[in-house]
Amino acid sequence: MKRLALCFASLAIWCGMAAQPQLYNLSFDTWSKSRGSWNPYPLKADSSTRVWDTANHGLSILGINGTIPEYDHVAVRGEGKAAAKLSSKKVAGTFCAGNLYTGRFVKVVKFSSADMYLGTPFHGRPRSLSGYYHYLPGVIDCVRAPYKNMKGAADSGSIEVTLTDWDSPFHLTVGNDDDTGSSEDPHLIGKGRLTLKKGTSGYVHFDMPIEYYNDRQPKYILISISSSVHGESFTGSSKSVLYVDEFQLNY
Numbered sequence: 001m002k003r004l005a006l007c008f009a010s011l012a013i014w015c016g017m018a019a020q021p022q023l024y025n026l027s028f029d030t031w032s033k034s035r036g037s038w039n040p041y042p043l044k045a046d047s048s049t050r051v052w053d054t055a056n057h058g059l060s061i062l063g064i065n066g067t068i069p070e071y072d073h074v075a076v077r078g079e080g081k082a083a084a085k086l087s088s089k090k091v092a093g094t095f096c097a098g099n100l101y102t103g104r105f106v107k108v109v110k111f112s113s114a115d116m117y118l119g120t121p122f123h124g125r126p127r128s129l130s131g132y133y134h135y136l137p138g139v140i141d142c143v144r145a146p147y148k149n150m151k152g153a154a155d156s157g158s159i160e161v162t163l164t165d166w167d168s169p170f171h172l173t174v175g176n177d178d179d180t181g182s183s184e185d186p187h188l189i190g191k192g193r194l195t196l197k198k199g200t201s202g203y204v205h206f207d208m209p210i211e212y213y214n215d216r217q218p219k220y221i222l223i224s225i226s227s228s229v230h231g232e233s234f235t236g237s238s239k240s241v242l243y244v245d246e247f248q249l250n251y
Contacts (some may be wrong), residue, residue, distance in 0.1 A: 166219060
């Protein structure tokens with residue numbers, strides 16, 4: 001009986017752990033470089049370790065990386081520790097926000113937009129996403145409709161998490177009017193959003209609640225981070241910089 005009780009206890013612990021999944025490289029410690037592009041995953045990554053991506057694959061053709069590892073300015077120090085540094089830039093006349101997201105970059109489209117697949121398989125229902133950020137917003141110097149009136153204002157950054165029951169990753173062409181995970185998306189399960197409206201003097205901790213709209217089980221999670229909140233509309237400051245580090249999903 002004692003052995004049976006131990007077996008049940010072990011099973012309960014295992015089930016609890018299985019119901020509280022994390023994502024690979026939420027700490028942003030693992031990076032690699034290939035063909036001039038910094039990547040937030042290891043070399044020869046498989047589907048379990050290639051969780052995050054950036055627009056670097058397109059920018060690196062011009063010798064530019066909008067998102068790079070940061071080894072000196074980190075929220076938690078230690079051997080092998082790193083953070084992610086996202087920098088908004090103006091590249092060949094086009095505004096590019098520093099970005100980091102769960103999904104896969106596909107290709108550049110006509111030098112002014114990009115194809116990508118958003119989201120990675122995930123089956124948990126976390127109550128919040130927490131971590132650290134240090135934001136240095138610039139003054140908006142690149143604008144497009146419908147945000148032309150924002151020129152000269154301070155930029156804003158964003159950290160967002162979306163949980164859905166999509167049957168496959170969401171295909172997005174940046175520059176289109178697709179609203180990923182909007183309140184009108186029938187597959188939307190939960191969402192949390194933190195808009196960074198002010199700069200900080202260093203890293204600050206955040207704990208962003210996730211609001212759930214139904215009791216369905218998620219199939220995909222999309223975490224998207226941007227140094228310019230309107231970057232998908234090619235609007236923001238070419239001087240904005242956002243550092244992020246040590247993310248965690250909380251249950």
